[in-house]
């Protein structure tokens with residue numbers, strides 16, 4: 152059966168209200184479309200924990216700091232609906248722009264702390280855009296649970312903080328990063344890689360896993376990370392925007408692996424920006 156597509160807030164609300172009257176638990180999976188196995192893994196996790204699953208598809212202009220990136224973002228609604236149907240999602244919510252940003256829209260949700268540094272330092276305004284749209288999607292859907300990928304690890308922290316601070320009654324469920332066989336994290340932006348760059352791309356995950364292993368003995372992180380950056384540059388990455396070790400629970404910078412942590416990186420292959428992160432555990 153094909154997934155029903157809903158474009159208005161009124162229809163979304165009346166459908167969810169019907170589910171609630173039946174006592175059903177609702178899960179939401181926010182996306183910007185161009186769906187791949189990473190997104191489908193979130194939908195499958197949602198179907199295991201919720202009775203009804205709404206996938207949202209909205210390419211949110213407010214979170215794009217780079218107009219060229221927004222213009223190039225893949226838009227594949229028909230294919231997305233075809234991919235979702237066999238998985239069993241109950242609704243694809245594709246809001247018209249005016250359902251999200253009506254004339255006169257003037258509110259921004261801004262999360263300090265966890266949104267600073269890393270992607271926050273390099274994509275000005277990005278996490279304000281994410282927090283604002285995600286707050287709206289939580290309130291519009293009234294979902295009990297929301298599913299986010301660990302691939303966007305800083306985003307996950309921003310969303311958790313935002314929901315807690317605004318008392319939005321929703322449980323945020325983190326889901327592991329899905330990777331290609333060679334280790335490359337699935338991403339909608341991967342389709343923009345040339346075949347040459349696609350061959351280089353998995354070296355990012357490989358470098359992160361290798362550095363996480365080297366840090367296990369608790370020595371200072373800086374030389375290990377500097378070496379990893381150099382290896383990435385030598386492998387053909389045009390720029391390593393950041394490669395940092397941060398505490399798992401609050402994303403604070405740490406200088407050695409003395410608690411559960413994440414190694415997070417953003418790199419460029421030509422004009423395509425890729426992010427990835429891996430867990431790092433002290434021995």
Ligand SMILES: Nc1ncnc2c1ncn2[C@@H]1O[C@H](COP(=O)(O)OP(=O)(O)OP(=O)(O)O)[C@@H](O)[C@H]1O
Pocket residue numbers: 181182183184188189190192193298299300301302303326327328329330336337338339340
């Ligand atoms: N490889 C992946 N594994 C698990 N979850 C993922 C993966 N890629 C994306 N997600 C999650 O899917 C949700 C929607 O992400 P989004 O639509 O931005 O996809 P994306 O592939 O990350 O796109 P892009 O990389 O271009 O930003 C987010 O919660 C994101 O973390």
Ligand SMILES: CC(C)(CO)[C@@H](O)C(=O)[O-]
Pocket residue numbers: 181182183209211214281284285303306
């Ligand atoms: C959470 C999200 C759908 C908000 O637009 C987006 O940032 C994404 O796709 O990760």
Ligand code: BAL
Pocket residue numbers: 214215303306
């Ligand atoms: N996956 C986060 C969405 C973005 O890059 O804008």
